[in-house]
Amino acid sequence: MPRENNTSINRRTFLTQITAAGSAIVLASPLTAMVAGFIPVQEKITVGQIMDAFIKEVPGGPFSNTVDTLKSGNRDVVVTGIVTTMFPTVEVIKKAIALKANFIIAHEPAFYNHADETDWLQKDDVYRYKAELLQQHNIVVWRNHDYVHSIRPDGVRKGLSEQLGWEQFEEGNHLIYHLAPAMTLKALIADLKKKLNIEAVRYIGDPAQSCKRVLLMPGAAGGRRQIQNMIDTQPDVLVCGEIAEWETAEYVRDARAAGKKLSLVVLGHVVSEEPGSEFMAKWLAAKFPAVKATHIPSGSSLRFL
Incomplete structure (x- = not known):
């Protein structure tokens, strides 16, 4: 979803507060904003x-069938x-509690499964700790996936392409990016590791292969969709979030054995979609400048040894 700048601070090392330029609004007191007749006005x-x-x-919203529901709290908060x-x-x-923020907008589930079903977790200490923490501090969680x-x-794709600095390379189908100049x-x-602050990636291919036509698929699209998109778009390389190793990776391995110059780079699910949460913070700053919006990277749960 690079937005490189001249500062030496890695923006993923610290919390990035996103606020609209010139839009800081102090609402510490009901008397902050006044109208004729000295009636106090406070935006809620x-x-x-x-x-x-x-x-x-x-387009088409609201959806009748979606996982984008509240996972704690209610909409009137x-x-x-x-x-x-x-x-x-x-x-x-x-960290949200420390910031006195009571609304978390997350891209992925809170409770370890796509639909956030919790019946099976009611007696689990981990689930109860997290659920009670949210309840104790009156924090609302909305999944926006x-x-x-x-x-x-x-x-998500917009945020990632901006972070990579690939907006000008995007083809009309929003899947293929024509790098100019081509890169090995x-x-x-x-370049991906630097711009996305990734420690390591998994890959298939010849490091010396020229890559110009890139199929970019953040997140977990699934093996069949990834393979079908490779068939349809004929890229030099698929750059994706995560894979089923027994599907996409095996297709790429066989494609190379059959003579195709096709490579695969697996970034990791979290890092490939986190720019979408930064996109959301920017949207909030533009639409609701009176409310402080802070992007907090959750980071990957996995490490390389």
Whole structure:
């Protein structure tokens, strides 16, 4: 979803507060804003207002069948601050509490399965700790997955392409990017690691292969969709979030054995879609500048040894 700048601070090392330029509004007191007759006015924005405003911009929204529901709290809660993130982890929740933010907009599930079903977790200590932490601090969690992918352009893809600095390379189908100039696979991997702050990636291919036509598929699209897109678009390389090793990786291996110059780079699910949460923070700053929105990277749960 690079937005490189001249500062020496790695923006993923620290929390990135996103606010609209010149839009800082102090609401510490009901007397801050006054109208004729000295009637105090204080803007109060609810969770539901923010949700509805975003959904209104999504073609076909609201959806009748979606995982984008509230995982804790309710839509009538007045928002004190917002945190955007990939996963609403316990660490992210604690950082939200420290920021006095009571609304977390997450891209992925809170409770370890796609639909956030919790019946099977009721007696589990880990689930109960997290659920009680949210309840104790009156924090609302909204999953924004289907909607942010369905807004046009796709918010996750837009955020990732901006971070990579690939906007000018995008083909009309929003899947293929024509790099100019072409890069070797080794150079492409180095560039991806630098711009996305990745420690390591998994790959298939010849490091010296020239890569110009890149199929970019963040997240977990699934093996059949990844393979079909490779068949349809004939890229030099597929750059994706995650794979089923017994599907996509095996297709690429066989394709190379059959003589195709096809490579694969697996970034990791979280890092490939986290720019979508930064996209969301920017959207909030533009639409609701009176409420502080902070992007907190949840980071990957996995490490390389």
